[in-house]
Amino acid sequence: MSRSFEYAVQHHRLSHWHTQDGRQELLMMLPALLLLITFTIVPFIMSVPLSVTNQRLLPGPIPAKFIGARNFIRILSHEDFWQAFWNVLRFTLMVIPVQCGFALLMANFLNRQNKLKGFLRGLFFLPFITPMVIVTVIWATILQFPTGVLNSVLGWITFGWFQAVDWLGNPRTSMLGIVLLSAWQAFGFQMIIYLAGLQNIPLELYEAAEVDGASGWQKFWRVTWPGLLHTNIFVLMITTIQALKLFTQVNILTHGGPRGTTNTLVHYIYEAGFIAQNIGYASASSILLLVLVSMVVAIQRTILKRFET
Amino acid sequence: MTKRIILVVLALTVVFITAWAGGKQEEVKANVISFMFQGPPGEVEAFKGVAERFTAETGIQVELLYTPHDVYNEKVAGFVAANSLPDVMQLDAPFLCNYVWNEYIVAVEEYLEKDVVADMTPSNIAQCIYPIDGKLYAIAHIDSTVLLYGNRTYLEKIGARIPKSTADAWSVEEFEGYLAKLAKLPEVKYPLDIMRAYGVKTEWGTYAFYPAFVSAGGGLIDRKQWKSKGTLTSPASIRVAETFQRWAQNGWIVPASAGDNLLFNEAREAAIAWNGHWMWAPAYASLDDDLVAMPLPNFGKGVVTPNGTWIFSITKNANKEAAGKFVSYMLKDKQFLDEWQAISAYPALKSWVARYELYSDPKKMAIAAEQSNVAVARPPHPAYPIITSSFMKAFDDILNGEDVKSALDEAANMIDRDIEDHDGYPPFGK
Numbered sequence: 001m002s003r004s005f006e007y008a009v010q011h012h013r014l015s016h017w018h019t020q021d022g023r024q025e026l027l028m029m030l031p032a033l034l035l036l037i038t039f040t041i042v043p044f045i046m047s048v049p050l051s052v053t054n055q056r057l058l059p060g061p062i063p064a065k066f067i068g069a070r071n072f073i074r075i076l077s078h079e080d081f082w083q084a085f086w087n088v089l090r091f092t093l094m095v096i097p098v099q100c101g102f103a104l105l106m107a108n109f110l111n112r113q114n115k116l117k118g119f120l121r122g123l124f125f126l127p128f129i130t131p132m133v134i135v136t137v138i139w140a141t142i143l144q145f146p147t148g149v150l151n152s153v154l155g156w157i158t159f160g161w162f163q164a165v166d167w168l169g170n171p172r173t174s175m176l177g178i179v180l181l182s183a184w185q186a187f188g189f190q191m192i193i194y195l196a197g198l199q200n201i202p203l204e205l206y207e208a209a210e211v212d213g214a215s216g217w218q219k220f221w222r223v224t225w226p227g228l229l230h231t232n233i234f235v236l237m238i239t240t241i242q243a244l245k246l247f248t249q250v251n252i253l254t255h256g257g258p259r260g261t262t263n264t265l266v267h268y269i270y271e272a273g274f275i276a277q278n279i280g281y282a283s284a285s286s287i288l289l290l291v292l293v294s295m296v297v298a299i300q301r302t303i304l305k306r307f308e309t
Numbered sequence: 310m311t312k313r314i315i316l317v318v319l320a321l322t323v324v325f326i327t328a329w330a331g332g333k334q335e336e337v338k339a340n341v342i343s344f345m346f347q348g349p350p351g352e353v354e355a356f357k358g359v360a361e362r363f364t365a366e367t368g369i370q371v372e373l374l375y376t377p378h379d380v381y382n383e384k385v386a387g388f389v390a391a392n393s394l395p396d397v398m399q400l401d402a403p404f405l406c407n408y409v410w411n412e413y414i415v416a417v418e419e420y421l422e423k424d425v426v427a428d429m430t431p432s433n434i435a436q437c438i439y440p441i442d443g444k445l446y447a448i449a450h451i452d453s454t455v456l457l458y459g460n461r462t463y464l465e466k467i468g469a470r471i472p473k474s475t476a477d478a479w480s481v482e483e484f485e486g487y488l489a490k491l492a493k494l495p496e497v498k499y500p501l502d503i504m505r506a507y508g509v510k511t512e513w514g515t516y517a518f519y520p521a522f523v524s525a526g527g528g529l530i531d532r533k534q535w536k537s538k539g540t541l542t543s544p545a546s547i548r549v550a551e552t553f554q555r556w557a558q559n560g561w562i563v564p565a566s567a568g569d570n571l572l573f574n575e576a577r578e579a580a581i582a583w584n585g586h587w588m589w590a591p592a593y594a595s596l597d598d599d600l601v602a603m604p605l606p607n608f609g610k611g612v613v614t615p616n617g618t619w620i621f622s623i624t625k626n627a628n629k630e631a632a633g634k635f636v637s638y639m640l641k642d643k644q645f646l647d648e649w650q651a652i653s654a655y656p657a658l659k660s661w662v663a664r665y666e667l668y669s670d671p672k673k674m675a676i677a678a679e680q681s682n683v684a685v686a687r688p689p690h691p692a693y694p695i696i697t698s699s700f701m702k703a704f705d706d707i708l709n710g711e712d713v714k715s716a717l718d719e720a721a722n723m724i725d726r727d728i729e730d731h732d733g734y735p736p737f738g739k
Contacts, residue, residue, distance in 0.1 A: 024313065031321060054730055058389045060411050062731060145566045169564050171709060255509055258709040274383050275698055276727070 044290075047283035057277035064280065071284035081285070084256075084263040085292060090175060091182075091264070092243040099183035100235055103190035108224070110191070111198045121195075128188035132248040139181040140253055143167040150180075168254055171261040178249050178262055186242070190235050197231030198224065233304050240300060244293050265289045342631045343372040343395035345388075347381050347619070349587075355648035359639050366638070369631050379510040382694065389413060396627035397635060400447065401512055402436040402617035403687040403697070409439045409446050410691035410734060414622040416444040420633025425640050425658075432681050433657035436617045440689050441736055449620035450640045451649065452657040454680045455517050455585050456614070457603040458572055458592055463580040464601070467491055471601055474676065475612045475683050478604040481552060488561050491580045498571070498578035501556060505565035505708070514701035515687065517583060518553070520615050523685050524608035525549045529696055530688050530724060535737060537696070537724040542717050549608055550704070550713045557708040573600075586677050589653035589667070602676050616684035618655070691734040692727050699723040 016022040051071055055064040075081050106124055110117060127135065142149040145166035154162040167177035205223045214222065247266035250256060256263035256271070269289065273282030346356055353375060360371040374395055376384045382404070388394045389411075400408060408414050416439075418426060429437075429448065437447040464471065467490040472478045479487070491500035507513040519529050527546030530537040540546065556562055563571050563579055571579035572588075573595035582588060583605070592600050604612050621639075623632045639645055646661055655677065656662045668678040688696060703720035707713055728734065 020310065024310070027314065027317060031324075058386055058411065062735075143566075145564060148566075166564055166566060169566050169709075259706050259711050274386065276695060277386065278730075 044286070047286055050280055051284035051287055053280045054278070055280040055283075057273060057279045067280070071281045072288070075281070075285055075288060080260055080263060081265075081268060081288075083260050084265050084268045087175065087260075087262060088244050088246055088264050089296075091179060091246055092240055094175065094179045095182055095243050096236065096239050098179055099187050100190050100239060102183060103187040103235075104194050104228075106187065106191045107194035107198055108220075110195060121192075124191055125188035127185045130185070132185065133252060135181065135185045136249050136252045139177075139184075139249075140168075143177045143181075145169060169258055171258040174254060174257045174262045178246070178253070178257075181249055181253075182243075182246070190239065193235055193238075194228070194231060197228050201227035229307065233307065236304065237297070237300060241293070241297060244296065265292070340368060340631070341370040341372060342397060342628055342635060343374055344397040344399075344635070345374040345376060345384070345395040346399040347376050347378045349652075351648070351652045355645055358648065359642050359645040360635075362642060362644070363635055363638050367634065369635065371635060378512075379508060385413075392626070394624035394626060396624060396629075396632040398622050398624050399619045400622055402447075402449075402620050403512075403689070403693045405437070405446055405620070405622075406439065406689050406737075407691045407693055408622065409441075410737075412625060414446055414624050415627075415629070416442075416446055417448060417623050417633065417636075418445045420623060420629050420636075421448060422633075422637040422641075425637050428640075428658045428660050430657045430659055430662065432616055432684060435686060437620055447620040447622040448636060448640065449618060450646065450656070450658050450661065451618050451654045452616055452681065453585055453587075453618040453655050454614050454616060454677050454684065455520070455583065456605060456677050456680060458582040458584060458588060459601045459603055460572065460577060460580050460596065461599045461601045463491060463494060463497060463577075466494060472603050472676075473671075475604045475614075475679055478612045479606045481606050481608045484606040485552070485556070488556065488581075492559070492561055494580070496577065497580045498576075499563040499567075500561045500580050502563040502569070502571050502579040502582040502584070503553075504569055504582070504584050505563060505705075506567065506569040508565070509701050509705045512697060512701075514704050515697040516615050516617075517585070518704060519687065519700065520605060520613040520685060521553075521608050522546050522549050524605075524610055524613040526610050529700055530690070532688060535690060535692075535728060535733065537721040538718075539721075541700070541721040541724070542714070545609065546717060547713055550707050550717060552608075553704075554707050554710070554713060558710065562708070572596075586653055586655045586674065589674055589677075590651065593653075593673075602674055604676055604680060612680070612683050614680040614684045615687065616681060617686055690737060692724065692731070695727040696724050 017026060052066060052068055053064045054067050054071075110121055110124070113120060145151060145168075146164040148167075150167065151162075151164040155164065165173055167173050201224060205227070206219060209219050209223055245266055246264045247270065250262050250264050250267050251270065254262045256267055265285075266289070269282050269285045272278050272285055344356070344360065346353075348356070357373065360373060364370055372395075381401075385394075385398070385400075394413060398414065400414075405414075425448065426445070430452070432452050433449055434445070436452065437445050437449065439446050459469075459471070461471075464487075467487060469487045469490075488500040491497050503517065504513060515529070522528050522541075522545070525545040525548060527543045527549060528540045531540045553562075568574075570591070571577075572582040572584075573592040577596075582592070589600075589602070605614055606612070621636050623629055623636070640658065646656075646658075650656075650665060650667070653667060653674070656665050656668065662668070668674045687693065690696070699720040703711075703716040706716045
């Protein structure tokens, strides 16, 4: 599958855009491109000159002035900024096995269904299309201390051994609470991708494994898992990029969390720009965010390239 | 091919028309004013009612813009950026200096009826004045205070004395002794509720706890030099912060996610609440005579209490006469004041104080009224937004176990840096 994709990519040269097909494609992409340029690219380009000034969010009696690299120096020497970076890395490392593992489990389960497949697929995808704000409110109740759903259920299953935990109020467990919430909300996306990947594994391989007397686990480890190589790489990269942008849950539930343990890079930018109303500082932070995210993704790509044959 | 192009263009047109229709601004009519406010459901109902009565009497429509408390300032920023501030805007009193300095609101006295202005109590006038020119930039019908609410049964069980006035208040050592004894009572889950459930974005943290810092001899910022370092980081301030941290580490303070009604819920899990005057109504409804109002503890140099509340201003591009008419009408409307009375609002209009029994009853909230004599306003300075957000973050971190000195240093640093970045917010000086 990837070989034919690469073949197709090679044919998308500049000359392609002059053909009738190419022109149609361009026209279809135009609305999305316009939105992307207006709301993502142009503001980012605007933030570059802003980052070297002390521009406030709103106009005031004192005009903004050029301050050179002062914003950048302050950010890079601010403990909170590096804590936020470490937090998103921590979040990413935790959420990938939880979210993708659960998604793969559900995809495997769905793949075996025949009658209820469509219904169950829609059901599992439901959290993903629920607005994050609503998800956050639901999970605020679930994670409540001491009598929230999670604490009660864990206490009940373990016959009272488990002591209630203040998930979001305890600096040690706050990020875990956010991970659970995020994994629950977004696993549907990875599940759909895994479903597609699973359906691309030829059934003959499974039949051959049966004939050889393979157990369920061996079938998974020897047939399914290797067959999902490219899917896994894709899911890994997509989830990493999504995870590094963590914001909404943190903004609503923990505001950066007890002692900054759930602070994220985007939340740091938001606080600087909209709470402290220092747009120059926030612009500088967003440039640094781009740099850091690019570095992480580049490193990941380099490592993963070894696996792609 | 042509068919496809037509379909695309048609789709785009539908999208754009929907967006345009959705964002269409209302035409500016001469007899419509907009009113932005926040508040719990009881207050919202009161505003709705008085707006309807005002429209019925004068024909001027009032567009109600309710905004949740914890995103209020961001909403105001949004309106400023869109240059469409509401005509009448409620604001939290300590933010007055910032709004006037940024020229969002105008002096109001000429647009208000004379008798309403004359009816303001001294603390009310103080919260509405811009120190640079001494003019009134807002008006209100209420003020506020924070006090201790106690469960009388629990206090009697541990043999605590009930203070009768602010001169008689518990010292912080005495208070800590009682907390330790209350912690040992089996029915008491948490001796003290300092309303951590209100969160770190609602101004509660600064409002409720900076008086303790001032009472000890410290504070948020030096009010002559306008420097935070040296005041917020003074030994007195550090001592106060360490005290609260100790109480939190001992497990004596209700955690944030446990809610805000532990004093008066069915299980009566908290013994003492450190909360605002607004708690009286629901607490009394549940505890009745078991509820006792007491002054805040003395942290060293005498009891200090906070004041200031949400006040009404008129914005610079407003329909000022209509706005002033509405505010005057609202503050003289008896039903409006009665509805606030039902939620134990703290009166700040002399005529209202005279007929308001709750705050003159020594068995009820007389102590709250007396506390206005020892009230110290929050720093009246345009940098207040950064002062409060830095302090609240530091205080919350400290309660969660952060090193006290470095948390306060970081907050003072943020505040001083902001003031320096603004060249001292002239004419407030360097």
